[in-house]
Amino acid sequence: MSSPAKKLKTDVFEDESCISGFIHNVSAVRVGVRNGAKYFNALLQVSREEFRHVVVFAMEKRTAFIQAEKNKSPVKLTRIKRRVSNDGGKFDVQCGKSTELLVVTEVGFSFRESPQSAKKTMSEVKAMAARQQVGTIEVKICHVEVASEMVEIMGAKVETQTCYVQDGTGQVKLQLWAGQIGQVLCGHSYRMRNLSTREYLGSVFLTTTRNTEIVETKEVAGASSFVQFEVEEEQVTTYIGSIVRAEIAVSKKCTKCQAWQLEFNSAVKFHRCQRCKLLQKAEYYQCTASGRVAFLQDNNEMDLTVTNSVISCYLEKEGMRHLLIEGQNVEEHLLTVDTWKVQIQRDVVVKIEKVAETAQSEKPEDKEIAGAMAALESEEM
Structure with missing residues (x-):
C-alpha cells in the first residue's frame, strides 16, 4: 500500500474557478517517452514574484499561448487541473482540451521576465547548480576545439564539440550539440538563449539544448579587456x-x-x-x-x-x-x-x-614516339 506522502504527489485536483497571470517560455511540442502523448510546457507568472510550471496536452492551444507570450497579455486560464509540485508545497498547472485561455484587461500585477529568461553573466553561471536553465547569455567565443566527438545517446550516435565563452566576469566551457556545431566562430560575439548547466569534477559548464537559439551580435561590452584565454590542443x-x-x-x-x-x-x-x-x-x-x-x-x-x-x-x-x-x-x-x-x-x-586526379604518366612507347617525332622535325629543319 502506498504511503500518504507518495499518494499526495500523484493526486490531481480540479480547479473550475481559474488562474490568471502572464504566459512565459512556451516550449516546442514534445512527446512523452513512456506513453507517446504530445504536450508543450510554459511558465505562468501568477504574482509579481511567483511563477508556476504549466503543461498543456492540447496542441491546438499552442498558437494562443505563443501569441499571449509575444504580446505580454494578461490572461485567465479556466478549467485547469492542479498537480502537487516537487517544489515544496507549490502546484503545477495542467491544461487540457477543455481549458480556455482568455485575454483579460489586468491581473493586479505587472509583467516581469521569468527567472529562466533572465540574462546571466559567466560568474553567475559558475555559481549555479547543475541542470539549471539559463535563459540568456551574451558572450564572446574565446576558443573552439578543432575536433568533435560522437557519443551514444538512446542508441544513436550524436556529435558534440567543446568551446569556451567569456564575458567581463569570466570564462565558461560550453558544450555544443548536433545542430549547433559550426554556428559559432572564435573571436565572434553571440547572444544565446535556452541553455542548461552541467557539472563535471566539481566545475559547472554550459550545454546547448534542442531549444537553444544562437544569434551573432555586436561585440560584447569590454571585450578588449578580457583575459587572454588559451587551450593547448594537439597539432592538426x-x-x-x-x-x-x-x-x-x-x-x-x-x-x-x-x-x-x-x-x-x-x-x-x-x-x-x-x-x-x-x-x-x-x-x-x-x-x-x-x-x-x-x-x-x-x-x-x-x-x-x-x-x-x-x-x-x-x-x-x-x-x-x-x-x-x-x-x-x-x-x-x-x-x-x-x-x-x-x-x-x-x-x-x-x-x-x-585529391584532384592528375594526368596519367606517359607510357614508354609514347615517349619513344615523341622522341622519334622530335628527331624527324630536327632533320627537316
Missing part, C-alpha cells in the same frame, strides 16, 4: 593517401518529435516514427552519419574516427547528400575515390577532401 596533421576500409553508421531522427529511430528500413519509401507514430517519407528523417576508416599512407595504416559534421560537410560540398540515406552508400564512395587528403587530430578526422 595533414596526410595524403587512400581509404582501404570503412564502417559508417547512419542514424535517423524524426524532425517532428526529435525521436531517434532504432529500426529504419532505408529500402522502403515510407517510415512510421516509433514515438509519435506519424507515417512520413523516408527522406524527411534527419540523417546523422559517423564511423571509422582505415587510412593508408606510405604503407602506414591508421584507424581514424570520422564524425557527422566532417562527412556532412564533404557530401554537401560535393552535392552528394543523397548518399546519407544508407551507411553503405557512404562507405562505397569513400572506397571508390583513389586518393584522399585528410586532416587529423587525436586520430579524429577534422577535414576530408578528394
